[in-house]
Amino acid sequence: MKRLLMSAAALGLLASAAQAQNVTTLHVINCGADGDLPVQNEHIAAWEAENPAYKVNLEYVPWGQCEEKAISLARAGDAPASAYMGSRTLKMLADNDLIQPIALSDEEKAGYEPSVLATVQFDGQVWGLPRAFSTKGLFWNKTLFAEAGLPTDKGPQTWAETLAAAKAIDEKTSADGIGIPAASFDNTMHQFLKWMYSNGGQVVDAEGKVVFNSPQNVETMEFYKELAQYAEPGPLAYDRGKLEPLFNEGRIGMIVHGGFGRKGFSNVDYGLELIPAGPHGAQSTLLITDSLVVFKGTGVEEPALNLVKYLTAPERQFEVDKQGGWTPVRLVEGAEETLLADDPNWKVFLDGIAIGGPEPVMTDYRAMQDILIEAIQGVVMGEVEPAEAVAEAQSRLEEIAD
Amino acid sequence: MTRRFDAFPYLLLLPAALLTLAIVAWPVMETFRLSFTNASIRATEDYVGFQNYERLFSGGFVAIIWRTLLWVTLSVVLKLAMGLFGAVLLNAAVPGRTIFRVLVMPPWIVPIAIGVFMWSWMYNGQFGMISGLLQRWGFLAGPFEFLGYRNSAFLATVVTDVWIGTPLVTLYLLAAMQTVPRELHEAAWVDGASRFYRFRRVTLPLIAPSLATMALLSAIWTFNSFEIIWILTEGGPRNATTTMIIDTYKTAISRFQYGAGAARSATLLILLMLLTGIYLLLLNRMARRARRLEEASA
Numbered sequence: 001m002k003r004l005l006m007s008a009a010a011l012g013l014l015a016s017a018a019q020a021q022n023v024t025t026l027h028v029i030n031c032g033a034d035g036d037l038p039v040q041n042e043h044i045a046a047w048e049a050e051n052p053a054y055k056v057n058l059e060y061v062p063w064g065q066c067e068e069k070a071i072s073l074a075r076a077g078d079a080p081a082s083a084y085m086g087s088r089t090l091k092m093l094a095d096n097d098l099i100q101p102i103a104l105s106d107e108e109k110a111g112y113e114p115s116v117l118a119t120v121q122f123d124g125q126v127w128g129l130p131r132a133f134s135t136k137g138l139f140w141n142k143t144l145f146a147e148a149g150l151p152t153d154k155g156p157q158t159w160a161e162t163l164a165a166a167k168a169i170d171e172k173t174s175a176d177g178i179g180i181p182a183a184s185f186d187n188t189m190h191q192f193l194k195w196m197y198s199n200g201g202q203v204v205d206a207e208g209k210v211v212f213n214s215p216q217n218v219e220t221m222e223f224y225k226e227l228a229q230y231a232e233p234g235p236l237a238y239d240r241g242k243l244e245p246l247f248n249e250g251r252i253g254m255i256v257h258g259g260f261g262r263k264g265f266s267n268v269d270y271g272l273e274l275i276p277a278g279p280h281g282a283q284s285t286l287l288i289t290d291s292l293v294v295f296k297g298t299g300v301e302e303p304a305l306n307l308v309k310y311l312t313a314p315e316r317q318f319e320v321d322k323q324g325g326w327t328p329v330r331l332v333e334g335a336e337e338t339l340l341a342d343d344p345n346w347k348v349f350l351d352g353i354a355i356g357g358p359e360p361v362m363t364d365y366r367a368m369q370d371i372l373i374e375a376i377q378g379v380v381m382g383e384v385e386p387a388e389a390v391a392e393a394q395s396r397l398e399e400i401a402d
Numbered sequence: 403m404t405r406r407f408d409a410f411p412y413l414l415l416l417p418a419a420l421l422t423l424a425i426v427a428w429p430v431m432e433t434f435r436l437s438f439t440n441a442s443i444r445a446t447e448d449y450v451g452f453q454n455y456e457r458l459f460s461g462g463f464v465a466i467i468w469r470t471l472l473w474v475t476l477s478v479v480l481k482l483a484m485g486l487f488g489a490v491l492l493n494a495a496v497p498g499r500t501i502f503r504v505l506v507m508p509p510w511i512v513p514i515a516i517g518v519f520m521w522s523w524m525y526n527g528q529f530g531m532i533s534g535l536l537q538r539w540g541f542l543a544g545p546f547e548f549l550g551y552r553n554s555a556f557l558a559t560v561v562t563d564v565w566i567g568t569p570l571v572t573l574y575l576l577a578a579m580q581t582v583p584r585e586l587h588e589a590a591w592v593d594g595a596s597r598f599y600r601f602r603r604v605t606l607p608l609i610a611p612s613l614a615t616m617a618l619l620s621a622i623w624t625f626n627s628f629e630i631i632w633i634l635t636e637g638g639p640r641n642a643t644t645t646m647i648i649d650t651y652k653t654a655i656s657r658f659q660y661g662a663g664a665a666r667s668a669t670l671l672i673l674l675m676l677l678t679g680i681y682l683l684l685l686n687r688m689a690r691r692a693r694r695l696e697e698a699s700a
Contacts, residue, residue, distance in 0.1 A: 075658070092443070097445065182639075184635065232527075233546065233547055236551070237526070242526075245529070377640045
């Protein structure tokens with residue numbers, strides 16, 4: 001009897017081992033920290049239940065290293081099945097044959113706002129599915145505006161009003177007028193792009209030609225130079241994260257941030273506007289998406305694509321958006337009403353979806369970022385004249401253009 | 403009579419030799435090979451001759467080399483000076499010196515990233531201690547961002563590096579000082595030599611080899627110091643703190659230009675090898691001098 005039981009146990013073990021061998025693991029790299037999005041874990045568990053032949057190994061990697069990790073693994077021939085990447089990297093990944101295009105039916109495409117889909121689309125194909133989306137607005141501190149004798153029913157709508165408000169706050173209160181991030185970090189470039197779009201400027205045109213040296217962009221740099229006089233001292237030491245406590249403590253009158261920034265501003269009675277309009281443009285914003293991509297050559301492209309589509313299905317994606325505080329990626333019926341009922345400030349971020357501009361697409365986007373940041377820093381520090389900075393950036397961008 | 407060749411010792415050495423080849427020699431050779439290619443994230447790579455090196459030296463890399471040398475020199479000189487000063491104090495026969503020896507260690511024990519984050523907050527103009535104290539004492543009219551301006555950011559990274567690196571130098575030199583024979587000091591004292599004279603003519607020459615060793619090691623570590631600058635400034639503002647290692651990382655890892663990054667690494671390696679060569683020459687001379695001194699005193 002004992003021998004029989006032992007044989008049965010051994011057979012059971014062998015069977016479960018065999019079953020385990022039949023389960024294929026999908027390695028997925030997710031930027032951020034475990035616990036950021038509990039609802040995503042629920043969705044993955046549900047997908048695994050529907051697809052018992054697969055197990056998802058979800059690896060969280062901090063933002064600073066996650067893109068490098070996914071790309072380095074891919075280069076070394078050990079690509080993850082899928083990864084969460086800034087959509088700005090897609091062109092580089094696609095041009096280097098690392099990711100595969102994602103075929104979407106017209107119906108699936110219709111589930112996205114065209115401006116959102118545009119952030120992951122080039123050469124006529126979609127290269128990733130938007131996972132996180134942000135539009136940005138100008139937060140202004142109503143208390144400081146009142147203290148400076150500025151109107152508090154409406155925030156700045158134009159650059160002239162922004163400058164006047166920053167100057168007044170700087171001169172009439174103990175706070176600085178505005179927070180400008182100018183550290184050697186990506187949101188220095190992003191911040192500039194928002195003002196650039198609100199003045200009708202561009203970095204590259206629809207054909208991919210570098211068109212940075214334009215009167216609009218020189219004007220934007222000049223505006224930045226003026227604005228820097230009323231910003232926090234030493235803007236080159238600040239990225240957006242370091243400015244958040246300054247705004248929350250009432251030490252700066254204005255800050256540009258996304259909807260997800262609201263949770264950090266609990267101490268402030270703030271108003272929100274779209275990015276004020278420049279002399280040659282209209283109020284606008286920058287559309288930034290992060291996407292889930294499917295890597296090539298992993299042997300699990302099909303289930304990975306299935307997983308990615310499952311996770312970004314409208315209802316599931318909306319749950320993730322709500323938890324992350326992100327602007328909704330997908331067009332879900334009733335989403336707008338739900339968000340506005342929850343917080344009327346959503347209006348600015350939702351209005352921005354249709355009118356904002358995307359991140360410029362270049363294969364060597366990191367070089368582009370460095371070039372733009374150096375130009376911005378030079379102007380903010382007063383070391384380079386705006387026109388000179390724009391012209392130099394143009395020539396350096398042309399060198400790295402595709 | 404001819405000696406028979408005994409292979410056994412070589413067999414014993416073989417595992418270590420293979421390991422060294424695998425983890426040191428092969429990566430170095432691979433780096434040199436990559437430096438002559440246009441390797442990037444593309445799966446294929448082509449041989450491009452000296453193109454990476456030509457681009458390197460026709461661009462801003464020469465300025466980066468000079469900046470690195472300045473950063474390393476400032477940092478190493480300060481670490482050695484402060485370490486020597488600290489070692490002299492800790493070597494003095496004062497009550498409770500063991501406690502002082504322990505108190506010297508925290509900057510070196512605390513994980514570098516945590517220490518550097520602490521410094522980054524201290525350098526903050528709005529909330530940081532340094533700017534706050536300087537304002538309170540009337541040296542500053544308003545908040546000053548130490549990491550927001552070229553010169554102050556450069557010096558701030560040096561100060562942080564010195565803070566982290568000094569304890570090890572102190573303890574190393576302290577250990578060296580404790581090997582100096584007491585009789586030499588006593589003989590000099592009997593001859594009427596002052597405390598400073600004894601330090602200059604007895605202690606310093608005898609610890610010179612240790613000082614040189616520490617100078618070289620410290621220079622190598624400082625050359626390769628990455629996390630301090632990266633966490634504080636990422637090489638900014640406007641490249642004011644971009645050293646060779648930061649530039650290499652940005653090129654090879656951030657921009658995925660592995661070939662160009664390897665050319666930078668290879669240049670860094672050659673510079674460090676030159677430095678090591680100079681050090682070995684100096685060390686030999688110092689060792690000879692120390693031997694002469696000991697023989698003279700015997």
